[in-house]
Amino acid sequence: MRLPHVWRMGLPAGLPRALRALAMTACGIAVFFLPQAAQAKVDFESKAISIGLEIATNPGGFLYDLHQMGESVVPTRTGRRFTIGAQVLPALLPFTNGNVHGRFNLISEHGSFPQVELFGGVSKFMALDYVDTESVEGAVTGNHYGVSTMWSAHPKARIQLAYEISTLAGKVTFKKKPIEIYGTKLSEIKVNIKESFVLVGAEVLRTNRKYLFTQMGFGMESSRILARIVFVGRAFDWGFTVYPESPLVIYPTMGFRFGY
Amino acid sequence: MNKGFFLLFVICHLALSPSLLRAQQKKFLPFYRFTFGEGVSLPSKGDFFASQDIGSQIGSVVKPLDRLQIFGLYDLTYEGPGLMRSEGRLFTERAMRHSFMLEPSVEAPFVGTVRLKGFGIKENRRSGTNEIWGKGLYDYQATGFSFGIDKEFFGFRFSPAWRFTKMIFPNYTDLLREFQSGGLNAELAGGLMNQNVQAISLGISRKPFRAGASLSAQKYKKEKVVSSGGTYLNENQKDETTEFTADFDARLWRISLVPNGAYRMKRSNQNYLRFAYFGDTNPTFIAKNYDYNEMSLGARLYLHVTKTKALFGSMSLNDRIYPNRAPRNTDGVYALGEKQKTTWGAWGGGLQWKVSDYSTWNLAYNMVYSKSNMKYERFIPYNYTGHLVGLYLTVAP
Numbered sequence: 221m222r223l224p225h226v227w228r229m230g231l232p233a234g235l236p237r238a239l240r241a242l243a244m245t246a247c248g249i250a251v252f253f254l255p256q257a258a259q260a261k262v263d264f265e266s267k268a269i270s271i272g273l274e275i276a277t278n279p280g281g282f283l284y285d286l287h288q289m290g291e292s293v294v295p296t297r298t299g300r301r302f303t304i305g306a307q308v309l310p311a312l313l314p315f316t317n318g319n320v321h322g323r324f325n326l327i328s329e330h331g332s333f334p335q336v337e338l339f340g341g342v343s344k345f346m347a348l349d350y351v352d353t354e355s356v357e358g359a360v361t362g363n364h365y366g367v368s369t370m371w372s373a374h375p376k377a378r379i380q381l382a383y384e385i386s387t388l389a390g391k392v393t394f395k396k397k398p399i400e401i402y403g404t405k406l407s408e409i410k411v412n413i414k415e416s417f418v419l420v421g422a423e424v425l426r427t428n429r430k431y432l433f434t435q436m437g438f439g440m441e442s443s444r445i446l447a448r449i450v451f452v453g454r455a456f457d458w459g460f461t462v463y464p465e466s467p468l469v470i471y472p473t474m475g476f477r478f479g480y
Numbered sequence: 481m482n483k484g485f486f487l488l489f490v491i492c493h494l495a496l497s498p499s500l501l502r503a504q505q506k507k508f509l510p511f512y513r514f515t516f517g518e519g520v521s522l523p524s525k526g527d528f529f530a531s532q533d534i535g536s537q538i539g540s541v542v543k544p545l546d547r548l549q550i551f552g553l554y555d556l557t558y559e560g561p562g563l564m565r566s567e568g569r570l571f572t573e574r575a576m577r578h579s580f581m582l583e584p585s586v587e588a589p590f591v592g593t594v595r596l597k598g599f600g601i602k603e604n605r606r607s608g609t610n611e612i613w614g615k616g617l618y619d620y621q622a623t624g625f626s627f628g629i630d631k632e633f634f635g636f637r638f639s640p641a642w643r644f645t646k647m648i649f650p651n652y653t654d655l656l657r658e659f660q661s662g663g664l665n666a667e668l669a670g671g672l673m674n675q676n677v678q679a680i681s682l683g684i685s686r687k688p689f690r691a692g693a694s695l696s697a698q699k700y701k702k703e704k705v706v707s708s709g710g711t712y713l714n715e716n717q718k719d720e721t722t723e724f725t726a727d728f729d730a731r732l733w734r735i736s737l738v739p740n741g742a743y744r745m746k747r748s749n750q751n752y753l754r755f756a757y758f759g760d761t762n763p764t765f766i767a768k769n770y771d772y773n774e775m776s777l778g779a780r781l782y783l784h785v786t787k788t789k790a791l792f793g794s795m796s797l798n799d800r801i802y803p804n805r806a807p808r809n810t811d812g813v814y815a816l817g818e819k820q821k822t823t824w825g826a827w828g829g830g831l832q833w834k835v836s837d838y839s840t841w842n843l844a845y846n847m848v849y850s851k852s853n854m855k856y857e858r859f860i861p862y863n864y865t866g867h868l869v870g871l872y873l874t875v876a877p
Contacts, residue, residue: 223563263527332508371510377877379512379836381538420538420556422512422875424838432839432877434514436536438556441606443576443613445558447516447534449873462518464532464560465574467611470518 245400253345269402273353274467276401280388280411285466286311287362287388289473290319290343292460294452295380295423296434296479297334300326305477311343321364323479331371340365348392355397360390360411368419376425381436387414415439421448429454448473511553512877513537519870521563523571523848531868532560539581547587554580563848564867567800567822570607570860577603592631595641599624615651620673622647639683649673654703663824674701688729696721696841706751708765719748719770739779746772748849752805756812764814768804778825782832793829794846808856822862824850842872 273284290311296303296454303323311317321341329335343362365383373379398407421435431452438445450459450473458474517533538555549677557577565571583597591786605616628641652673666771679696704712727740752769778796785791809815830844845868852862 267527346667373512373877374838376836377512379538379877420512420536420554422514422838422877424836424875424877426836434516434835434839434873436514436534436556443532445576449516462516462532462534464534464558469530469532478481478527480635 247476259417271467272401273404274325276404276406279406279409280413282467283360283409283411284362284388284413284415285463285468285471286315286317286345287343288364288386289363289461289471290317290321290341290362291386292321292323292339292341293435294431294450294457294477295335295368295378296323296325296337298329300380300479303477303479305475307473307475309474310471312476316345316347317343319345323368329370335370335378337368337370338365339368339382343388345390356392356394358390358392358409360388360392360409362386362388366417366419370423373422378423380419380421380423382419383422384417384419384437385414386417389413408422415441415444417444417446423452426451433459490745509541511537511539511541511551513874515873515877516659517870517872518823519562519868521561521571521866521868523563523858523861523866524864526571529561529571531562531870532558533562534558534560549585551581551583551585553579553581553583555581558776563868566798567824567850567852568860569863572608573605574608575603575605576613577601592629595626595628597626599626599630607810617651617653618649618673619651620647620649624677635686637683637685639681639685643677643679643681643682645679647673647677648673671701673701673702675699676701689726690728691726692724694721694723696723703750705749706753708751708753710753715749717748717750719744719746719750725788734784736782736784737779738782739777741778742774742776744772744774744776746770746774754812754814756865758787764862766805766814769802770803772800774801787833790832791829792832792842792844794844795825795827797823797825799823807853808853811859812856812858815844818853820852822850822852822854823851824848826868838877839873839875842874843870844872845869 246281254321256263266417290307292303292305294305302325305322306312311319315355321339323339324442325335325336325337327336329331341364345360348359364384364386368380368382368383370378370380382458390410391411394407398405400406417437417439419435421433422432423433426432433448433450433452435448435450436446437448445464447462447464448459450457455478456474456476458472461471462468462469463471496746513536515533515535517531519531520528521531522528535548535555535557537553537555539551542550542552544550547560555578557575557579557814559575559577561572561574563571579599579601581597581599583595585593585595588594592598602621604613604615607616621828622645624643625646625811626641626643628639630637630639632638648671650671652671654672675698677696677698679694681694683690683692685691698721700717700719703717705715705717707713722745723742724744725740726743728739730737748768748770750768750770752766754764754766756763776796776798778794780792780794800822806814806816806818807820826846826848828844828846830842833841833843835841848864848866848868850862854862857863
């Protein structure tokens with residue numbers, strides 16, 4: 221649709237229509253609402269301190285969030301038998317959380333019976349293997365496994381119901397000097413978390429062989445909540461993961477996988 | 481919610497459905513809806529914070545017979561910190577809610593569609609991450625059932641219904657009891673808020689108009705009415721809420737308008753006794769403290785730029801007056817003779833983008849406001865403005 225001339229006034233002609241629409245919205249907001257701006261306070265420093273202290277109080281929980289970033293999320297495509305993949309951001313980079321995961325399609329969807337697949341994977345914080353053991357010593361490793369079912373709701377949409385057990389365990393000792401986060405000293409980090417999750421999600425077709433996958437998970441032991449939104453490509457996936465109750469709430473994600 | 485009950489509900493419903501249908505030729509349809517909102521809130525009081533709302537509904541519709549349909553649903557909703565709250569709520573408050581629902585409906589000749597519904601809800605609240613889930617004062621568990629009919633008459637759809645809900649608040653106690661019994665028995669006084677709720681409602685609709693009216697009565701099982709002398713009377717608390725709602729969806733060329741309105745009246749026989757300080761021998765007594773009249777108006781105006789993109793503007797306005805409750809000044813002293821009044825809502829707009837057949841994104845800005853003659857804000861904010869920018873996604877195959 222070509223926008224009426226009066227709406228295009230003052231906007232660069234080369235802008236795509238969606239951007240033009242967005243720019244007009246922003247202008248409208250600026251004109252009508254921002255003059256009533258609140259006496260709002262933006263204090264990044266105190267927010268950073270608050271986040272840092274939350275991490276220092278429960279470092280194991282923070283590591284568990286990172287571990288979950290390396291889990292297998294995207295279901296095996298219809299017609300494929302298995303998938304192998306790894307999460308790059310923000311797992312391997314920058315947190316050195318090496319991970320590999322896979323899915324095996326046990327039963328393909330037929331009639332009213334859903335696709336049933338097994339999935340699992342392992343992860344390890346690799347930085348601990350390369351640091352000077354006289355200063356820092358330890359290992360933190362994780363694994364996850366589960367069963368997932370996929371039910372076709374429409375030709376372009378499948379619904380997921382899955383169950384997963386995810387574990388992270390390990391210990392890190394700071395031998396020479398404890399690390400200090402805003403006054404809180406940590407001489408060692410111990411983590412031993414095992415949580416079972418119920419996962420519900422949906423895969424909807426966007427364009428040819430490209431999907432949008434959304435998922436919400438509930439941890440049955442500690443009421444942990446997570447949400448994932450993944451734009452699934454042919455080999456690479458990107459999106460974001462949200463842990464609403466964690467110190468760092470939202471993480472952009474990128475991973476890859478291949479299957480047969 | 482009990483782990484076993486949850487797994488039993490979901491697995492039985494989904495696993496049973498196909499087997500029921502093998503003889504009935506694929507009359508099984510899974511149901512899913514995902515809503516996600518992630519934003520940044522910038523209030524005039526306190527620092528900026530991230531706000532989230534996430535919800536998933538999963539279930540299935542089974543049609544074992546032509547006239548019989550069974551709808552089962554599990555709903556997990558997380559309401560994170562946020563600015564757009566009802567009156568008297570903290571920005572940092574968060575809630576997690578599990579709901580289960582099973583609704584068989586039958587097409588009965590001459591009567592219409594008869595709906596029976598059984599449901600269970602468990603909601604936990606906490607005011608921040610420093611508290612533990614499951615210990616909130618207003619945590620509750622609700623179980624209930626409802627009976628309703630949908631019937632068309634002269635082009636109008638009438639939907640009368642009756643609902644019974646049993647609500648349990650396992651952690652609730654009240655400060656007066658805690659004060660009078662020195663805190664020792666306060667923990668044992670849990671369940672004071674437990675109540676049975678009965679509601680009748682009538683919905684009338686004819687596209688594009690909808691209207692509804694409901695009356696609900698909350699009968700408290702243990703909570704007594706407090707008297708001006710600081711003692712409890714031999715009368716249980718009883719609240720009644722009457723509500724009228726209406727909305728419509730009008731479309732002209734590329735413009736669509738979705739306005740809505742509601743009016744609520746709450747009446748309660750409960751009073752309020754305020755002790756200004758520990759050991760206050762002359763507390764302030766407010767009779768019928770919880771009565772209020774509330775009006776809500778809202779609208780969304782869409783300009784459909786293309787088939788998949790639309791610009792929208794939105795507004796909401798809520799106005800609540802407590803006819804018997806006086807406002808308080810910054811020191812907490814009642815201004816007797818006046819009525820507490822709060823107006824709150826939001827103005828905003830944004831871009832809506834349908835990225836696939838089943839998913840819609842919204843990028844929205846809202847200016848949120850709340851204005852009240854209640855000036856005592858030591859615990860709860862009543863007067864503030866704020867900005868909220870957020871990205872919202874809905875997936876509903």
